[in-house]
Amino acid sequence: MSTIAPSKLPVPDLAGLLAFVRVAELGSFVRAADALGLSKAAVSKQVSALERRLGAQLLHRTTRRLSLTEAGQAYLRHAQGAFAEARAAEDAVAGTHAAPQGRLRVSAPMTFGALHVAPWLAGFLARYPQVDLDLQLDDREHDLVQGSFDLAIRLGRLEASSLVARAIAYSRVVVCAAPAYLQRAGRPQRPDELGGYDCLHFTLSASGRTWSFARDGEVVRVALGARLDANSSLALKAAALAGAGIVRVPEFAVARELAEGALVQVLPDWELPGLDVHAVMPERRYVPAKVRAFVEHLIDSWMHGGGWSDARSLQPRRPVAQGAQRAEGIEPQD
Known part of the structure; x- marks a missing residue:
């Protein structure tokens, strides 16, 4: 097939565009058909018609999988943006x-x-x-x-x-462990003692392996060599409950376990940087x-x-994140 020549195209094929976007996002003609409320044959026909119209193959099709061609990747980026703008236009008219x-x-x-x-x-x-x-x-x-x-x-x-953001809640971050682990290993009295304990690390943390603590104006930063790394707070919580070590985790993930005593807060007099919870939207008027x-x-x-097991786990927030715009029509309420 030849390359896409947009200047020679008639009015865009919006049905084909939508079908292609859904197939590309969901990775399947069957799932795309279910999402669109159409038959698989109808979706396949729309995508094939779009490819003929563009003069370019957008998808590699095999009996086992689908993948985007180079032209398909380029078209998808523009198609998703056009689809989002179309939905915004419908919302504005409504x-x-x-x-x-x-x-x-x-x-x-x-x-x-x-x-x-x-x-x-x-x-x-x-x-x-x-x-x-x-x-x-x-x-x-x-x-x-x-x-x-x-x-x-x-x-x-x-x-x-350029995203529109509203800070809608706040969660503390805590360090905690199972009682059995603390009975076995003892309780640290200061943050800088954590190097002698088994610590569990969330690999997607923005602060990496450095845990920061503050108390009465004193700030202590501890670089830890964790024995267990995981990209899931739920996995780390499960490991901590089983006695694997000390975990740093948002309070919203462990509020119930702390209230029930299955986990115990470590260094409770020291504060860690908390987390704002944001609602983020594409830039729109x-x-x-x-x-x-x-x-x-x-x-x-x-x-x-x-x-919430502990009301402190989630608190309403008024400020909007630095560098983000305020969201028109959904400002925080008293």
């Missing part, structure tokens, strides 16, 4: 007073999403029957526009960007009703739903 509706695509960190987003989804779907929800849990930060996400929940400090409704539902659920 009006700010329209009922939340349509498909809402949300990205959230694995542990936080599983523990403190997923439990509240049933209530949201019941309250807004015209909204369909697609929740993607991953500790990697996705490009919101290219991934066609309406909203992302992100933890910690945000890098300066208009925030869709479905996005505003989802953010407010989460905040209301966290504050009044009684799902």
Whole structure:
């Protein structure tokens, strides 16, 4: 096939564009067909028609897998952006007073999403029957526009960007271990003693292997050689519960275990840098009703739903992350 010549193309094939985006994102004609409410044959026909129209092969097809061609990779980047803009245009036309509706695509960190987003989804779907929800849990930060996400929940400090962000909650970070481990190894009295203990390390931490503690103006930074590395807070919590060692973890991940005594806080008089919880959206002049409704539902659920073992685990926050814009229409409320 020849290369794409956009200037010679007629009006864009939006149906083919959408079918291709869904096939590329989901990695399957079958899953794309289910997402679009079409037959597999219809989706395949749309993608094939798009390729003929473009004069370029977008997908490598085998009996076992699909992969993007070089032309397909280039087209996908632009197609995802166009799809996101089309959805934003529809939202703007719908009006700010329209009922939340349509498909809402949300990205959230694995542990936080599983523990403190997923439990509240049933209530949201019941309250807004015209909204369909697609929740993607991953500790990697996705490009919101290219991934066609309406909203992302992100933890910690945000890098300066054009994204619209609202800091909606805050979680402390704690160091803890199982009572059996502390009985065996003893309790450290100061942070600089942690080098003599078995420490468990979250490999995606922005601060790496350095744990920072503060007390009464004194700051102690400890560089640790962990015996166990993992990219999952849930995995590290399970290891700590089994007595593997001392773990540094957001309090939202272990609030219940701390309240029940299955884990015990270590160095409780020392404070570690906490985590802001942000709602992050692509840059838009208009925030869709479905996005505003989802953010407010989460905040209301966290504050009044009684799902936290320790009320300090999650606190409402007013400030917006440095370097990010304020989100029009969803400013923090008193």
